Amino acid sequence: MNKILMKHPLFAxxxxxxxxxxxxxxxxxxxxxxxxxFIFLADESYPKLGILLSGKAxxxxxxxxGDRMIIGALEAGNLFGETYACMGLSKIxxxxxxxxxxxxxxxxxxxxxxxxxxxxxxxxxxxxxxxxIVATKNMQLNRKMSYITHKTIRGRxxxxxxxxxxxxxxxxxxxxxxxxxxxxxxxxxRSAMSRELGRMKKEGLLDFSRKAFRLQV
Amino acid sequence: MNKILMKHPLFAxxxxxxxxxxxxxxxxxxxxxxxxxFIFLADESYPKLGILLSGKAxxxxxxxxGDRMIIGALEAGNLFGETYACMGLSKIxxxxxxxxxxxxxxxxxxxxxxxxxxxxxxxxxxxxxxxxIVATKNMQLNRKMSYITHKTIRGRxxxxxxxxxxxxxxxxxxxxxxxxxxxxxxxxxRSAMSRELGRMKKEGLLDFSRKAFRLQV
DNA sequence: AAAAGTATGTTGCGTTTGCAACAAAAAGGA
DNA sequence: TCCTTTTTGTTGCAAACGCAACATACTTTT
Numbered sequence: 001m002n003k004i005l006m007k008h009p010l011f012a013x014x015x016x017x018x019x020x021x022x023x024x025x026x027x028x029x030x031x032x033x034x035x036x037x038f039i040f041l042a043d044e045s046y047p048k049l050g051i052l053l054s055g056k057a058x059x060x061x062x063x064x065x066g067d068r069m070i071i072g073a074l075e076a077g078n079l080f081g082e083t084y085a086c087m088g089l090s091k092i093x094x095x096x097x098x099x100x101x102x103x104x105x106x107x108x109x110x111x112x113x114x115x116x117x118x119x120x121x122x123x124x125x126x127x128x129x130x131x132x133i134v135a136t137k138n139m140q141l142n143r144k145m146s147y148i149t150h151k152t153i154r155g156r157x158x159x160x161x162x163x164x165x166x167x168x169x170x171x172x173x174x175x176x177x178x179x180x181x182x183x184x185x186x187x188x189x190r191s192a193m194s195r196e197l198g199r200m201k202k203e204g205l206l207d208f209s210r211k212a213f214r215l216q217v
Numbered sequence: 218m219n220k221i222l223m224k225h226p227l228f229a230x231x232x233x234x235x236x237x238x239x240x241x242x243x244x245x246x247x248x249x250x251x252x253x254x255f256i257f258l259a260d261e262s263y264p265k266l267g268i269l270l271s272g273k274a275x276x277x278x279x280x281x282x283g284d285r286m287i288i289g290a291l292e293a294g295n296l297f298g299e300t301y302a303c304m305g306l307s308k309i310x311x312x313x314x315x316x317x318x319x320x321x322x323x324x325x326x327x328x329x330x331x332x333x334x335x336x337x338x339x340x341x342x343x344x345x346x347x348x349x350i351v352a353t354k355n356m357q358l359n360r361k362m363s364y365i366t367h368k369t370i371r372g373r374x375x376x377x378x379x380x381x382x383x384x385x386x387x388x389x390x391x392x393x394x395x396x397x398x399x400x401x402x403x404x405x406x407r408s409a410m411s412r413e414l415g416r417m418k419k420e421g422l423l424d425f426s427r428k429a430f431r432l433q434v
Numbered sequence: 435a436a437a438a439g440t441a442t443g444t445t446g447c448g449t450t451t452g453c454a455a456c457a458a459a460a461a462g463g464a
Numbered sequence: 465t466c467c468t469t470t471t472t473g474t475t476g477c478a479a480a481c482g483c484a485a486c487a488t489a490c491t492t493t494t
Contacts, residue, residue: 064383083359086352088345113345127344128305128330134351135303141358142300148365149404151482152450166281179472187366189452194473196450210460210472368452369480396442406482411443413480427442427490 004053004077005105010129018122026111033098040081040096047084047092048106049130052076055102060095079133085109086134148187153196156186161206165215172214221270221294222322227346235339243328250315257298257313264301264309265323266347269293272319277312296350302326303351365404370413373403378423382432389431 002019005011011019030053033039039050039057057074071094074080084092086109112126147159160182164173175182183190200206207214219236222228228236247270250256256267256274274291288311291297301309303326329343364376377399381390392399400407417423424431 063379083352083355086348087356088349113341113348124330127348131303131330131344131348131351132305134348134355135300138300138351138355138358139304141355141362145358145362145365148362151404151406154450162280178470187368189368190472191453191474192451195475198473371480395440407442408444408483409481412445415443 005051008051008077008079009133010049010051010079010126012129013125014122022122022126023105026107028108029106031104031106033102033104035098035100035102037098038095039098039102039104040092040094042093042095043091045092047081047087047089048108049079049085049112050081050096051105051107052078052080053103053105055098055100057096057098057100057102060097061093062095082130082134083137086130144185153186153188153193154200156188157193157196157200158205160186161213161215164213171217172212174211175213176211178211222268225268225294225296226350227266227268227296227343229346230342231339239339239343240322243324245325246323248321248323250319250321252315252317252319254315255312256315256319256321257309257311259310259312260308262309264298264304264306265325266296266302266329267298267313268322268324269295269297270320270322272315272317274313274315274317274319277314278310279312299347299351300354303347361402370403370405370410371417373405374410374413374417375422377403378430378432381430388434389429391428392430393428395428 002016005019006016011022014022033055035055038045040047042060042062052074054076056076057080059071059074059080060068061071062068074096080096081092084094088109112123112130143163147156147163150156150159161175164175165171177185179194180190183193186193197208201208204216206216219233222236223233228239231239250272252272255262257264259277259279269291271293273293274297276288276291276297277285278288279285291313297313298309301311305326329340329347360380364373364380367373367376378392381392382388394402396411397407400410403410414425418425421433423433
């Protein structure tokens with residue numbers, strides 16, 4: 001458990017001995033869930049900060065008609081529930097189901113925000129880390145949105161690739177996605193994207209091989 | 218100034234007299250900017266929490282080639298810079314330019330996160346409010362993303378409208394957008410969207426008049 | 435009530451896209 | 465090295481879409 005927590009951005013900059021102190025001071029609970037059971041139940045559970053320590057889980061939303069939509073997959077090390085906890089909702093609007101036997105660390109956001117009586121200085125760092133995590137997700141979403149806003153596949157590709165070039169300060173760079181993942185990320189059909197990439201290469205806009213790209217200036 | 222601040226979600230639940238105390242205790246600065254001057258300069262300014270008190274401004278990003286992209290418009294009451302401040306960046310990656318003479322309140326995130334020496338209890342509320350704001354933006358982005366992920370106009374419309382129905386607990390509801398705004402929000406062409414709405418009405422999927430919609434169950 | 439302005443709906447056309455099915459190339463395992 | 469699996473590229477086709485230009489309906493102003 002400590003291995004996962006020590007590496008987790010939520011506890012960045014916090015030493016091991018302090019971590020244990022914090023966890024007890026925040027009355028965190030480590031809890032196990034059997035495969036198929038619900039870690040959070042939509043419209044019933046009070047939203048908490050969850051860290052999946054082991055196992056796999058899914059975030060699920062059921063609509064009015066009762067059909068379930070999978071919003072996301074969780075694996076060991078993943079943080080979940082933080083958006084709803086930080087929003088201060090009293091009921092969480094999604095469910096989280098254990099797809100394997102799971103071990104979970106649950107933290108109460110209110111305990112996190114209130115400076116504890118023993119003036120534990122790491123609370124401040126913890127809150128700053130949480131803010132950092134939520135803000136970073138925010139920026140990642142904004143970034144993705146700025147690509148997807150473009151209506152054509154070429155527009156999305158150029159927006160994405162030019163951003164990568166800018167962020168690596170180089171016209172040549174490697175992307176972290178394979179074609180399938182990139183197409184998913186940009187919300188387009190893989191084969192159509194492949195076709196467009198081919199066209200762009202033929203037009204001399206760029207060159208690429210697998211994950212290595214080069215933009216022509 | 219106090220009128221705007223009192224209504225601002227960042228200071229929700231904080232009384233007027235406490236607000237003034239907080240602002241001084243956080244060493245906030247109220248600053249004026251002439252039209253055309255930069256409130257933040259990309260890659261130079263240290264990111265702060267900004268609240269536009271009066272005037273209008275634009276968030277701008279310049280790419281490698283120097284052409285500027287308008288990321289967003291700001292008007293009185295708007296919060297800006299919070300994402301980058303909360304991420305703990307040392308330089309802000311975008312510029313904010315005053316489009317009119319502007320008055321701005323600037324807050325240092327670090328002062329906000331550190332409990333002040335006089336144990337001002339409202340700091341906690343302030344941080345909770347900030348977390349709430351960032352998390353809420355997060356959820357709004359996620360929501361929009363869940364619509365745009367659909368590849369067809371009809372898919373996006375149904376995702377959006379069904380979500381509205383669910384959130385109002387009714388098949389009949391009013392949307393907050395006109396056609397232009399809705400098309401922009403869903404990243405589709407207005408006329409194509411209008412055409413699709415017409416088709417869906419003819420197929421009996423839904424009915425609508427202006428901003429009033431009804432989904433057929 | 436008429437005029438001007440804004441919002442919404444309609445339509446034709448060429449392009450882009452998703453989809454499906456297959457081909458080729460690269461990576462990984464035995 | 466051979467075989468299997470995965471990844472990437474190709475292509476035909478029908479459907480969906482963006483775009484532009486215009487028509488109609490509703491609002492606001494005077």
